[in-house]
Amino acid sequence: MVAVLSSVLGFPRVGAQRELKKLIEGFWAGKVSEADLSQQAQALRVQHWKLQRDRGIDQIPSGDFSFYDLVLDTAYQFGAIPARYQSIPTGFDQYFAMGRGLQGSIRNVEGEEVQIDVPAMEMKKWFDTNYHYIVPELSTNQEFSLNSQPSIVAHFSEAKSLGIHTKPVLLGPVSFLLLSKGADHEAAGDFELLKLLPQLVPHYRTLLAKLAQAGATWIQVDEPYLGLDLTPTVEQAYQEAYASLTQDLPGALRLLLTTYFEQVDDRMALIAQLPVHGLHVDLIRHPEQLSGVLAKLPANWVLSLGLVNGRNVWKTDLDAALQLATQAVDQVGIDRVWMATSCSLLHCPFSLEFETKLDPEIKDWLAFSSEKLTEVSILRDAINQRYEGTETDTTNPADKAKVDAVLSANRASCQARRTSERVVNPAVKERLAKVDPSMLKRNAPFAERYPVQTEKQHLPLFPTTTIGSFPQTKEVRSARRKYKSGAWSEEQYNAFLRQETEKCVRLQESIGLDVLVHGEFERNDMVEYFGEKLRGYAFTQNGWVASYGTRCVKPPIVYGDVDRPQPMTVEWSVYAQTLTEKPIKGMLTGPVTCLQWSFVRDDQPRSVTAHQLALALRDEVSDLEKANITTIQIDEPAIREGLPLRRAKWEAYLDWAVSAFLLTSSSVQKGTQIHTHMCYSDFNDIFPAIQRMDADVITIENSRSDLKLLRAFEQHGYYNASGPGLYDIHSPRVPTAEEMGERLQALLQYLPYQLVWLNPDCGLKTRNWTEVESALRNLTETARVFRQKY
C-alpha cells in the first residue's frame, strides 16, 4: 500500500453517553450481572471500532479499552497483584478491589465466606493531564506472569472477526516500570524498579508472540517517558529492554514506538538505536521538533505525526497541519508517514453532535473525538491527493471535491475564530499590557502585615478555620437540579441556599471556630462556578472526559479574552457576614487552577490566559475587600500539577504561575488577610515558589504524609503563617482531640507556634454533618488545650 495512513492512538472508552460508567456502576451496585457487563462492554468496543472505520481510520487502536484504568490493566495482565488482594478470587472482584478498594463479605479463593477490608491502590495524575492512573506496586523480588487470556489479544481477535484489523496498544515496559512504585519502602526510585526489566520483558515477548499468532501486524508501544528527563540508567534501560523485547520478534510484527506530551528531537540519538519500526511524535505540543526528528529518523521507519490534538477541543488548523505533513512526506516518502492524533483521545469529549445549546458560532470552532476522526482522515486524503499517482488503498477515502470542501470550510472556521468579537476583547488586552511589577507585590512585608491582621480580626493564638466547603448533601444537589431544570425559581433556590448558609454559619459559631466560611452551597464545582460568571467561557452539556475509574469531569471551555462583567461571590460572603461578628473568609478559585481544570485557548500562551483570569479575580478580591470581607482565600490546588514534564522548564512555568497568583491577590491593604489552599503535601520541589506567592496563610494537606511535609518545612523554612491539616477529610473517621493534639505537637517542632493555624486537610463537601461537627469540635478543643499550653 503506497499511501499515507490515518491513525488514532486511543479512543474514549466511556461511550457517547457515558454508557460504560453507568454499566460498571450498575455492576458495583449489584444491578448489572457479570455477563451483561462483559457483553455490553463488548458492544461498546464494537461501536467505537466501527465508528473509526466509517470515519476513515486505517490504524484503529485496540487494547485501549479498560474497565477501570489501562495502567492497572497492564499490572493485572502481568500478574503484579499486591499481596493484600490475593485472597480475592481472580476476576472482576479482585480487579475492582485493586482499583477502588473492597469492604464487605466475599467468597475467598478457598470458597469460604470471609469479611474483607482492603484499600485501593494509589492513584496519580497521568503525566500533566487530569486523568488519574492506578500506580502499580512492585516488590524488589517481584515475579511476573502473563495472564493466560490477555484481554488485549482477545480484543484484537474480537475486532478481527468483524473484519477490522486493529493496532493493539501496549504500555511499553520501561514506562510501565517508571509509572510504578516500590511496594517495599526500600524499593523506591526508578533505579530499583528498572532492575525488574529482565523479569518483566520475557512476558512482553510472550504477549507479542500471542498477538502475532492472532494476526496482529503493527503494535503501538507507548513510551511517553522517552520525552521526559532521562538519566543514563533510564537510557540504558531503554536499550536493554528493546533489545530483549525484539529478540525473536515474529516476522510479521512491527513496533511503533509512541511518545506524547513532550518533545523527543533531542533524544533521537537514543531512539534511533532502538530496534523498532516506527516512531510517533506529538506535534501539537512541539511542532518545532519535526525537523530534528526527520534529520535522525532511521531509514525505513514509519513516522506517525501527531497533528490532531487529543487533549483539547479545538478544530485542527488543517492547512498548518498539512504543511508539517508535507515537510515529512517530502523527506521520507509517502509510504512512511501516518497522520495521527497527538495522543489518545481519552482526554477529549466524545462528540459535538450532542451539544444543542452551545452557541453555534463557538460550536463551529470545536472538534471533539468523533469529529477529530474525520480530521485525521481528511488530512490523510488531502496529502494522498497532493502526491498524485499514488495508489490510495485506504479506509473510506473521501474524493477530491469532498476534501476540498472540508479544507475550505475548515479555513473559514479558523479564520472566523481568529477575528471573532467573542474572542478578541481589546480592553482586556490593553489592561494586561499595563500590568506592572508594582501590581505583583503586597504593599508591606508579611512581618508587618500579620500583626495588623491579627488585631483587626481579633485572632487568638492557634486560630481555627476550615477550607471552605461544608457537606454537599443530597438536598443541596437536588435543589440545584430543581433550579437548573426550571422546577424551582431563582428566588426559591436562593432562599434555600441562604437557609443552608445560615445553618452552616450558626454551626461554626457554636463550635467556636475563629474564621468562618459561608459553606459554598451555591457551587457545583470550584471552576465551573467561576467560569459561568466570567466572559470568555463556554459550557457543554455532554463534554465529559475521564478523570479516574468511572468518574468523568466536564471541563468548561475558555474560548476568548476573559473578563468579569460583575462580582461573582461578593453577595454570598456579604450575606454570611451579616449573620455573624466573626470574620467570614471570602472564597475564590485561583487563576492557575481555573486554567488547569478547563479546556483553554490554543491561540495564545497559557500564561496569557492565566493572567487574564488573574485580572478578573483581582477585581473580585477588591470588591470583597470593599464589602468588608477582609479574609480572602484563593485556592490553588492545581498549581503543582501544572508543572512541565521536564525540570528544565519548571522555572519558567513557576514564574508565570506565581505572578498570576500575585496579580490576583496583592492589591489588598495590609490588614486584609490572604489565604491560599493546596491539596497536596509534596512540597519539596516547589517550596521557593510557594514562598514567593506570599500568601499570609497557607492551608495544606498534611495528615496522610506529615513526614514529607515537615521535612520540606525544615529544609526550606517558610516565613508566613501556615495550617498543615490536622485530619484527613477523605475518611469518615472522626479523629479525637488527643490525636489532633499529637499531630499539632509534632508540627510545632518545625513551625513557630505564633504562625500556626488549625484546620482540616481540605474542604468538607464529601462528608456528612455529624462527622463534620464532631471532628471540628475536637479541632477547637485542641486549640483550647494548646492556647493554655503556650
Ligand code: GLN
Ligand atoms: N474551597 C474548596 C473547598 O473547600 C477547596 C477545594 C480543593 O482544595 N480542591 O471545597
Ligand code: ZN
Ligand atoms: Zn484541598
